[in-house]
Amino acid sequence: MASDMIAPLHDRGVVSVTGTDAGKLLQGLITNDMDALSRDGAAIHAGLLSPQGKILFEFFVVRTADGFLIELAKDKAADFVKRLTMYRLRADVALHDVSANYKVYALWGATAASSGETRATVSFADPRIPALGRRILADAALATDVASATNDTDASEAAYDAHRIALGVPEGGKDYDFGDAYPHEADFDLFNGVSFKKGCYVGQEVVSRMQNKTVVRKRIVKVSGAAALTMHADILLGEAAIGRVGSVDGVNGLAMLRLDRAVEAREKGLSLTANGVAISPDEAALETYRASAAARPATPGLV
Numbered sequence: 001m002a003s004d005m006i007a008p009l010h011d012r013g014v015v016s017v018t019g020t021d022a023g024k025l026l027q028g029l030i031t032n033d034m035d036a037l038s039r040d041g042a043a044i045h046a047g048l049l050s051p052q053g054k055i056l057f058e059f060f061v062v063r064t065a066d067g068f069l070i071e072l073a074k075d076k077a078a079d080f081v082k083r084l085t086m087y088r089l090r091a092d093v094a095l096h097d098v099s100a101n102y103k104v105y106a107l108w109g110a111t112a113a114s115s116g117e118t119r120a121t122v123s124f125a126d127p128r129i130p131a132l133g134r135r136i137l138a139d140a141a142l143a144t145d146v147a148s149a150t151n152d153t154d155a156s157e158a159a160y161d162a163h164r165i166a167l168g169v170p171e172g173g174k175d176y177d178f179g180d181a182y183p184h185e186a187d188f189d190l191f192n193g194v195s196f197k198k199g200c201y202v203g204q205e206v207v208s209r210m211q212n213k214t215v216v217r218k219r220i221v222k223v224s225g226a227a228a229l230t231m232h233a234d235i236l237l238g239e240a241a242i243g244r245v246g247s248v249d250g251v252n253g254l255a256m257l258r259l260d261r262a263v264e265a266r267e268k269g270l271s272l273t274a275n276g277v278a279i280s281p282d283e284a285a286l287e288t289y290r291a292s293a294a295a296r297p298a299t300p301g302l303v
Contacts, residue, residue, distance in 0.1 A: 004109025004133075005155040005163075013074030013099030014137055015081055018067030021091035026061065026068065029087055029202055031183060033195040037063045043124035043135070045193045047172075047183060048083065053206025055181050056083065058172035058193075060135060062124050067094075069122060069137060073173050074099050103140050106160045108133025128191035131167055162249040168282070170220040175246030175254045183207055184216045185256065215293050217260045220246065221285040222253075226278040229253040233275040237265050245274050257281055259289040 017026065027034040032046035043062040047055045057080050059072035072080060077097045084095050101120070108131075120139035126132035164171065169191055172178055176186050188194045189211065196211055210216060223229070228250050235243035235255055243257035255274075262281050265272055272279040 003153045004107060005153050005159060006105055006107045006136075007155040007157055007160040009104045009106055009157060009160065011074050011157075012071055012104035013077040013097065014102045014104070015070040015072065015077050016064075016067060016096045016098045017070060017084070017093060019091070019093040022067050022093050025084070025088060025091050025093050027198070028200070029084070030061070031188060031194040031201060031203075031207065032061075032192075033198040034061070035198075036195075037061065037068075041124055043127050045127045045188075045191065047186075047188060047193060048080070049183070049201075049203030049207070050179065051202060053182055053203040053210075054179050055172060055176070055183060055186055055188075056178055058178075058186070060124070060127070062122055062137075064122060069098075071104060071135060071137060076173070076178065101140055103138045105136040105138060106133060106163075107136060108160070108163055128169055128193070129167060132164065132169060158249075161247055162252075165222070165247050165249045165252055165254055168222045168254065170246065170254055175220050176256055181256070182210060184210045185218050185220065187220055213296075215289075215296055217289075218243075218256065218258050219285065219289075220254050220256050221259070222282040223255045223257070224280050225251045225253070225274065227251065229277060229279075230275040233277075235272055235274045235279055237261055237270060237272055242272070255279075255281075259286060260293070262286060263290060263293075 023034050030046040030048055032044045036042055036044050043060050045060055048057040050056055057072055057076055059070045062069050070080065077099050081095045081097050121137065123134055123136040125134055170176060170186055172186065183189065183194050194207060196208065223245070229245055229248040231245055231248050233245045234241040235245060235257060242261040243255050246254045246256065262272065263286050266286060
């Protein structure tokens with residue numbers, strides 16, 4: 001039986017949000033419902049959007065004894081603090097980039113479990129889908145050999161990406177550009193990244209309209225190639241670019257793809273290519289799009 005795997009995620013950072021108004025501030029800004037954190041050990045996957053509904057930041061939120069920790073792309077942490085500071089106004093909220101205090105790990109496998117939390121180390125089940133496993137925000141001063149401490153096998157970031165790709169789960173900055181994708185395009189609706197029942201938040205009107213009134217014609221989906229795929233290669237239908245490859249693991253990858261054009265190509269027997277390699281989109285994603293398009297006409301102006 002294969003052992004569970006643990007991989008350091010060097011490109012992930014941590015922001016602390018504390019103060020009596022911290023939860024209220026986040027609830028009014030982010031795509032998911034902070035009330036879900038009332039369960040012990042729970043975390044949420046969420047985004048902070050532009051007023052136009054585009055994803056500026058993607059992250060996890062977990063409650064701690066004195067507030068909340070936000071795990072996000074490390075190179076976006078400082079910008080995230082600045083953005084929340086802009087919205088804070090006079091609220092009792094303190095924001096700090098504490099990335100230097102933590103090492104972030106992904107833990108996955110059939111029996112993946114944390115070895116326990118301390119005041120400075122937090123772990124949580126990945127809220128997107130159970131098969132992704134757990135995340136550990138480890139105290140950087142103590143995280144010298146987490147694999148041994150958890151009785152798991154050391155793995156690389158590439159191994160974790162291969163795991164994520166196999167499950168079809170995108171990541172901001174790798175599979176879509178921040179500021180350039182709507183939550184539905186980045187599969188937030190499929191992987192528990194957005195609440196459609198909570199109150200208003202920044203960009204909520206656009207997200208609600210895409211959920212209720214339009215067919216989402218562009219999404220990140222799994223793709224496979226006839227040979228190894230190239231990250232960031234345009235996906236071509238003839239000479240027209242209809243998508244772009246994101247994360248790759250050999251012949252497997254994720255891609256932001258115009259599903260309507262991919263369905264059209266399939267129906268006409270036309271080939272899709274990326275950097276000269278024949279591309280096959282996930283058939284289940286195409287079937288889901290077909291069913292959605294048949295049930296509801298697309299709304300002009302929303303992709």
